Amino acid sequence: MTATLPAGADVRRRDTHAAGRRAAAAAFLGSMLEYYDFVVYGAAAALVFPALFFPSGTSGLGVVAALATFGVGYIARPLGGIVLGHFGDRIGRKKVLLFTLVLMGGSSMGIGFLPTYEQVGLLAPVLLVVARLAQGFSAGGEAAGASTLTLEHSPVGKRGLFTSFTMSGCQAGTLLATLVFIPIASMPDDMLMAWGWRIPFWSSVAVIVLAYVVRSRLDETPVFEAEVSDDDVPKMPIMELFRTQWADVLRVVFASIFAIFQTIVTVFGVAYATSDEVGIDRAAILWVTVIANVVAVVMIPIAAMLSDRIGRRPVWMTSAILCAALVFVYFWAVSTGRLPLIYLVGALLLGVVYSGVNALWPAYFSELFAAPVRYSGFAIGSQFGFLLAGFAPSIGYLIMSDGVNGWIPVAVFAAVCGVVSALAVFTARETHDVPLDRLGKPRCVG
Numbered sequence: 001m002t003a004t005l006p007a008g009a010d011v012r013r014r015d016t017h018a019a020g021r022r023a024a025a026a027a028f029l030g031s032m033l034e035y036y037d038f039v040v041y042g043a044a045a046a047l048v049f050p051a052l053f054f055p056s057g058t059s060g061l062g063v064v065a066a067l068a069t070f071g072v073g074y075i076a077r078p079l080g081g082i083v084l085g086h087f088g089d090r091i092g093r094k095k096v097l098l099f100t101l102v103l104m105g106g107s108s109m110g111i112g113f114l115p116t117y118e119q120v121g122l123l124a125p126v127l128l129v130v131a132r133l134a135q136g137f138s139a140g141g142e143a144a145g146a147s148t149l150t151l152e153h154s155p156v157g158k159r160g161l162f163t164s165f166t167m168s169g170c171q172a173g174t175l176l177a178t179l180v181f182i183p184i185a186s187m188p189d190d191m192l193m194a195w196g197w198r199i200p201f202w203s204s205v206a207v208i209v210l211a212y213v214v215r216s217r218l219d220e221t222p223v224f225e226a227e228v229s230d231d232d233v234p235k236m237p238i239m240e241l242f243r244t245q246w247a248d249v250l251r252v253v254f255a256s257i258f259a260i261f262q263t264i265v266t267v268f269g270v271a272y273a274t275s276d277e278v279g280i281d282r283a284a285i286l287w288v289t290v291i292a293n294v295v296a297v298v299m300i301p302i303a304a305m306l307s308d309r310i311g312r313r314p315v316w317m318t319s320a321i322l323c324a325a326l327v328f329v330y331f332w333a334v335s336t337g338r339l340p341l342i343y344l345v346g347a348l349l350l351g352v353v354y355s356g357v358n359a360l361w362p363a364y365f366s367e368l369f370a371a372p373v374r375y376s377g378f379a380i381g382s383q384f385g386f387l388l389a390g391f392a393p394s395i396g397y398l399i400m401s402d403g404v405n406g407w408i409p410v411a412v413f414a415a416v417c418g419v420v421s422a423l424a425v426f427t428a429r430e431t432h433d434v435p436l437d438r439l440g441k442p443r444c445v446g
Contacts, residue, residue, distance in 0.1 A: 019219065023153035024165035026218055027146035027362075029211035030101055031169030032176065034142050036207060037108040037135060038073075039177035040200040042267075045069060047185060048197045052116045053125045069129055073136030074390030080140020081379035082238065088141065088375030089237035093149040094220045096375070100138040100145060101215060105208035107134035112201030144379035147362035152221035152371075152436065157308060160432060163363035164304035171293045171300065176207075178290055223371045223436065234372050238380070241373040245440065248368045249381045254424035255316075255365075256385020257417045258357045260392040261323050264414050265330065265350055268396035273334050273342075277404045284339055288346035295351025296358070303359040311430045312364045317422040319356025324418030326353055331407035357421070367431035370440030377440075388417070 054065050088096040111131045117124040146166050154162040180200045187196040227233050234240040241249065266289050272278065273285040307315045326349040333345045361382070369377035396410040431439060 017155050019153045020150070020155050020158070020162045022214070022218055023150040024162045026097070026211065026215045027150045027163070027166040028169035028172070029207065029214055030097065030142055030146050031166045032173035033101070033105060033108075033204060033207045033211055034139055035170040035173030036177045036180075036204060037104060037173075038139075039174050040108075040181060040204075041073075041111070041132070041135070043177070043181045043185070044197055044200070048193060049128070051193065052118075052197070053114075053128050054117055065125070069125070069132050071390055071394075072129055072132050073139065074387055076133045076136030077140035077383040077386065078380070080137035081144065081383035082140075082376075083137075084141025085144060085376035085379035086237055088145050088148070088379070089373055090233060090235075092220050092224050093145055093152070093375065094215070094218055096141060097145045097149060098212070098215055100142045101208065101211055103134055104138040104142065105204060105211075107131045107138070108201055108204045109208070112198040140383045141375075141379055143362065144365075144375055144382065147366050148375050148378060149218070149221055151363060151366040152223040156436075159367070159436075160304040160308040160312070160360065160363045161301060163366065164300050164359045166362040167300050167358050168297060171296045174293050175290065175297075178286075178293075227372060232372060237373050237376045241369075241376050241380070245369060245373060245377055248428070248440075249377055251424050251428050252365050252368065252377070252381025253385040255421050255428070256361070256382045257388045258320055258323070258354075258361075258421040259386050259389035260414055260417050261327065261354055262350065262358075263389045263392045264327070264396060264410065265346065267393040268410060269331070269334065271393070271397070272331070272400070272407055272410075277406065278334060278337055280334070280337055280339070280342075285334075285342070288343060288350075291343055291347050292350035295347045296355045299352050299355035300359040303356045304363070307360050307363070308432055311432050312360050312367070313425055313428065313430050315356050316360050316364065316425045319353055320418045320422035320425070322353045323349065323357070324415035324422075327414045327418070328408075328411045331411050335404050335407065364425075364431060367434065367439050368428060371437075374440070392417075 049069070050065070084096050084100060108131075111128065114127050114131070115124055143166060147163050150163045150166065151159050177200065180203060184192065184196050184199055269288070270285050273280040303315060303319070326345065330342075330345045330349050333341045336342075365378045365382055366374055392414075395413065399409045399413060400406045401409055
């Protein structure tokens with residue numbers, strides 16, 4: 001006997017899939033803009049900002065100061081998570097996401113118009129820090145908002161896949177920024193310093209406009225609308241969060257430190273590879289990031305779909321432990337100086353294995369929290385955890401020993417963080433099969 005669907009069920013299913021696809025596209029574009037800005041700023045801070053925004057004759061100090069402005073963005077992220085998480089849970093996901101997009105895009109474009117130290121003196125680095133703080137503040141609420149909105153629009157059984165487009169956007173942004181900056185960095189020095197460095201920042205306007213159009217056409221999530229209609233919106237989400245789900249916030253903080261694998265490999269790893277002990281060409285080692293991101297674009301949706309079938313916890317814990325093991329293999333490969341081996345292991349570590357964690361956190365962190373505090377819980381927990389990723393390269397420099405095997409203490413540090421992330425998820429509950437309206441609530445017994 002053939003079962004008959006309730007009247008309108010097929011239409012509702014199509015509507016859910018359409019809304020999920022629109023939300024996933026909006027998350028993809030917002031994340032692409034965030035990581036485009038992230039990579040472009042990092043490249044500019046290393047190559048041109050020391051000479052442009054800091055006094056001449058202090059090149060070494062200028063490099064340190066320029067890289068410090070890069071780290072300032074990470075310091076601003078937790079504050080952004082607290083403030084934007086509050087409003088995301090109070091006034092809605094969509095409104096806050098439009099704000100983060102405008103603030104992020106505006107601050108990035110603004111950097112492209114900043115006067116240099118030669119033109120306005122100390123005001124130049126001050127303005128640079130202000131713009132970087134604005135970028136970090138907006139980033140503190142971007143991923144949480146995009147992931148929460150997409151999750152709450154996603155069809156049943158596909159929350160991991162749809163929400164993973166947040167991370168696919170990150171990979172696309174990294175690739176786009178790399179492709180834009182390679183020809184800029186190859187310009188003659190006089191052209192690069194005069195105006196060439198500004199082009200990548202101005203170019204972000206195309207992504208800003210496209211992302212804003214897509215996001216402005218989104219509906220607010222049915223979950224938040226139901227909260228409003230039931231008068232269930234908390235007046236102080238952060239207080240409700242720590243009253244009811246403080247343990248989940250801590251789990252997210254410790255689970256989030258998986259992100260150090262990315263910064264240890266792409267920042268510290270480049271410095272180690274190009275050091276006198278190893279001597280690999282800088283342009284050659286940068287291709288590790290490009291290759292790994294191409295692989296990750298394919299692997300992220302695969303890992304997300306797998307977690308939709310077998311669960312978030314087994315995929316996460318397996319990937320985190322494998323990252324902890326492979327980081328030793330990667331740095332050993334770098335120490336040999338053999339580029340094909342480095343590319344292979346780098347693609348395996350960051351492209352394949354790391355994607356097993358990287359694809360899941362947008363869905364998993366959202367699913368751990370109840371709807372009234374979901375934005376705040378995700379934003380606050382993840383951004384405090386990501387602080388370690390921001391400072392991991394500096395920690396690596398401090399603990400690195402001398403010689404070609406000086407990487408071993410750094411690999412041990414990264415491996416410990418991978419194990420801690422796996423243990424944090426081990427203590428958490430499985431969420432992939434929990435109905436949307438039961439997320440963040442105790443399981444029913446019997």
